[in-house]
Amino acid sequence: MASVTTDTPIQHSDPTPRRKISQQAIAPWLFLLPAFLFFALYVIIPIVQSFYISFYEWNGLYSPEYRAVEGTELTDLACTELGNRAARTEGCEPTGANVWTGEYVGWENYQQLWNDPFFWTSLQNNVIWLLLYFLAIPGGLFISLFLNQKVFGMRLYKSLFFFPFVLSQVVVGLVFSWFYLPNDGLLNQVLIFFGFESINILGSNEYATYGIIAAGLWPQTAYCMILYLTGLNAVDPEQIEAARLDGAKGPKMLWYVVLPQLWPATFIAIVVTVIGALRSFDLITIMTNGGPGFYNTSVLAFYMYDVALSEFGFRMGYGSAIAVILFLIMMVYIAGFLWKMWRDEKGA
């Protein structure tokens, strides 16, 4: 902050410099304000609300509020207690306002979660998703290296490899559901052709989750491939040339010369892969609907949806508690991410 010199005569005191300073101080905040407002409205406040609701038992409903019509002897409170039939006949009317029906239960939702086998199943599946999803990164890298050549028709190949990335997850789920179909699906047709038994991947407690992850890896690998292809465009040809002169070839060249330059792409690939694995939801909904049996392919995001928003759900408090846990898991990862960004900034 600049300090204001006070050696100007008082009678000529001119507030302009001070106003200038305050303008300089305020302007950036003014520009930031809309972003802050929206961020607060759509991110911060809902997070706080999730924490809040997770301490309540609430089925997501509000009760209508009644008031006494003028000229009757009833009070507003009596109207609300009468129930809607009596309220209408005794001289009350709905105010149009609603009363929240949530009930405070403290840590009960979290205690329930701790003892809920389905929650642990979902969490375990989340971990499996996270670990296996990382296969998309080397997968994407090798496909991008393969596609990064000057061959006739390469553009066509590239676009074929892009293809799964532009498909909606729902479509991917449907396609893979057919692919896995017992007896009639492509996979089982091949197995039967070679004399094996047909296996029902999505219908078995052991394989179903892996089947869905395989489906998810298809577009995810394409995503990482795109990131690496753009990264490869930025690789410095002079360095490659220099490495060649020094006799670097194949894997050595990749490891010591190319990969270090691809680090930014790798970083982004890790970020999108972790996020993709943690919010895996649509594929599960389409392919198994969380089944077979008791939530065998469920992950936290799906379980949250199922208890809070599905046809048989509407346990808003419990769903919020799951959301809070998922948020805290994400938070660990986001904190690490921010710390790394900050370190890079400092290093630069």
Next chain:
Amino acid sequence: MRSIFKTGAAALAAATMLSGAALADGHALSGELRIFSDMSNPAPRAVMEGMVERFGAEHPDLEIELVITDREAWKTQIRNVLQSGTADVVNWYAGNRMAPYVEAGLFMDISELWEEGGLTETLASTQGSMTMDDGIWGVPYTYYQWGVYYREDIFAELGLEAPTTWEEELSNCQAIIDSGRACYTIGTKFLWTAGGWFDYLNMRTNGYDFHMDLTAGEVEWTDDRVRATFENWATLIEMGAFIDDHQTYSWQEALPFMVNGEAAAYLMGNFAVAPLREAGLSDDQLGFYQFPQIDASIEPGEDAPTDTFHIAANAENVEAAEAFLLFVTSAENQTLINNGDNLGQLPVNANSSVDDDEFLNAGFDMLSNNAGGGIAQFFDRDAPAEMAQVAMQGFQQFMVDPSTLDQVLQILEGARQRIY
């Protein structure tokens, strides 16, 4: 067409007096009536639009606004609509599925309308499923039977008769399996179909009242009587009665097995008849029988899910809403909307006629004369939503691997103690 004469002059008088006309004081309805409906499939949609048109013609001064929402989406949207006060009349379901809205005071109690409109006479058979906490919360407009739809031609080829007892059922099933087919097709991906099997096996093994106690949370899932139900189920599963890989199919995806003759029968609601016919099965090939007896001393209970209309608690035009509910349930309208060209289901009004369709007649006859145990709504409408969800997952788990029964019952019992 076949008329149903059930009650005397009182009901008739009430029905004629109130056949959709405005209430007794005779003044015409005016203002705006806002109806939110989930009758989104083509046939029901046409029925709903037709009803609004005919009701509107009777009340020229009334402006009717009809909003039709996708049936699945409505299961969540109803909450917003009821709370925002934008609707007078809404569609929903009978039984325990009403409970959250009744408890939150979002449906209007219309007991008086039932009394004054004579509905307690004409709709007597469904009154129980609309009643909760000493109030009546809506009116039914259609229901349909469940039962076993089977391939008559396959049965004839194997020399089988429709079974009436459990022994016949098992010997039939063995013959069908020996011919290289499955006895039953089923798709349990979305769970509820397994709920239907449980309903029937439990009602036949332990009776309707026990089944109602169980869905009301008054019986332990680890009870021996519940185990007996699962043992009967396991008998069928272990002999190979059901198609393989059913956990991968929706109910529609399980239809081709029956159409192609890979499975001989399907335990399903009457809505399965239309797609089976469209797939090329003629009425000569398709038959219906009531789920066979297991214990001869038990009166058969039946599943007959009921779809309903309700008035929102914060409705603005209550008078018009009430008149519309009376119009929907009137004998004449019930006959019309449930006939084969429209919904193809059963009318709820005792003075209506059932369309002359093989399966509707069979269902009507069964529910009128052979459902002495009582009429259930369906597992996911009789049990609270949370219990329904976890129990139906358990049924699917059990069907895939009957050896997990103990573990499944433990989980269900834990859920019961937490939920009720």
